[in-house]
Amino acid sequence: MRKIIIPIVIILIGILFSSVYVVEEGTRGIVLRFNKIIALSEPGLHFKLPGVDNVRIVDAKIQTTGSSNNGVEQKFINREKNYLIVDYFVQWKITNFNRYYETIAGGNSIEDLLMARLNGRLRAEIGKLDINDIINDSNAETKSRNSLMLRVKDALNGKQQKNKDIEGVSSDYQVNQSQIDAENITSMRAFGIEVIDVRIKQIDFPAAVSKSIYDRMSEERKVFARDKRFQGYKKAEEIRAQSKLTATKILSEAEKQARTIRGEGDANAARIYAEAFSKDLEFYNFIRSLKAYEESFKGNDIMVISPDSEFFNYMKLDTNIKSDRK
Known part of the structure; x- marks a missing residue:
């Protein structure tokens, strides 16, 4: 009896262990019965x-797939017919595990389908x-790298642009029926995944294109620098002209005040002289x-004046004094 119980217990333990499974955090378990999905754990x-x-345990976390994973450069052509080498990545997650399993069960690779x-x-x-539109990181509605990545993400998620979002946009960006059909074909919803984000990491240009871009940017910077220098020269001239005008006004006002002060001084001096000389007229004549x-x-000037002229009155003073003394 004992020999029979031990194998039965071992079998029961084996059955117990084979009927138990653990689904770790960040994953989901797809339960299959005869290769048909019956539950999601x-x-x-x-x-x-x-x-x-x-x-089947599948990863339910957000996953990242990059264009450089396979080591092949992705080359693109823009509207100007220039070749660009673009490095990008996409983040995605599983939203419908049934459809996801049906896709991979058929021998397809979700990452290959997504990247294609x-x-x-x-x-x-x-x-x-x-x-310029591609390298621009602005938030323009229809152009720039940011809006490009948003449009790609929406297309991969099967979202169609609304008409109100494209009013006033050129015909290159109008969403017509063919574009809607193309977006539906591009959509990854049929495979049970959702694209979280699409990002362009780097854009490189071939040598010839890089040189032309550098030359154009250099010319633009030179024009910008010349404009700034001209504005600086103009501002400097305005400041110098204003300074000269202010200096002229200050000098004119100073000269005006100086002349006024000198005039007042001369008037006061004349008044003082007049008051002083009026007290002794003879002394005033003597000083004059x-x-x-x-x-x-002064100098070698020759004067022809009669000795009896009043001009020599005070030169004769010494003679008059001597005669008076005698």
């Missing part, structure tokens, strides 16, 4: 029918833009004669 401990049910459709959609979008003598006998 959340993270935790679960049970299954041993020998009948089979569990992303590559085609990105190629179509880049073909609509100029180089001395000034006249001083001014007249």
Whole structure:
């Protein structure tokens, strides 16, 4: 009896272990019965029918796939017919595990399907833009790298642009029926995944294109620098002219005040002289004669004046004094 119980217990333990499975956090378990999906297991401990049910563990976290994973450069052509080497990546997650399993069960690779459709959609979008639009990181509605990546992500998710979003946009960006059909073909919803984000990491140009872009940017910077220098010269001239005008006004006002002060000083001096000389008229005449003598006998000037002239009155003073003393 004992020999029979031990094998039975071992068999029961084996059946127990084969009927228990664990789904780790960040993953999901797809339960298959005769290769048909019957349940989706959340993270935790679960049970299954041993020998009948089979569990496939799939990653439910956000996954990242890059264009450089296969080591092949992705070349694109923009609207100016220039070749571009673009390095990009896409983040995605599984939203419908049934459809996802049906896709991979058929021998398809989700990453290969995603990158093929992303590559085609990105190629179509880049073909609509100029180089300046592609390297521009603004938030323009229809152009620039940011809006390009948003349009690609929406197309991969099967979202169609609304008419109100494209009013006033050129015909290159109008969404017609053919574009809607193309977006539906590009959509990854049929495979049970959702694109979270599409990002362009780097854009390189061939040597010839890079040189032309550099030359154009250099010319633009030179024009910008010349404009700034001209504005600087103009501003400097305005400042110098204003400074000269201010200096002229200050000098004029100073000269005006100086003349006014000098005039007032001369008037005060004349008044003081007049008051002083009016007290002794003879002394005033004497001083005036001395000034006249001083001014007249400078240099080698010749004067023809009668000795009896009043001009020599004070020169005769010494003679008069001597005669008076005698």
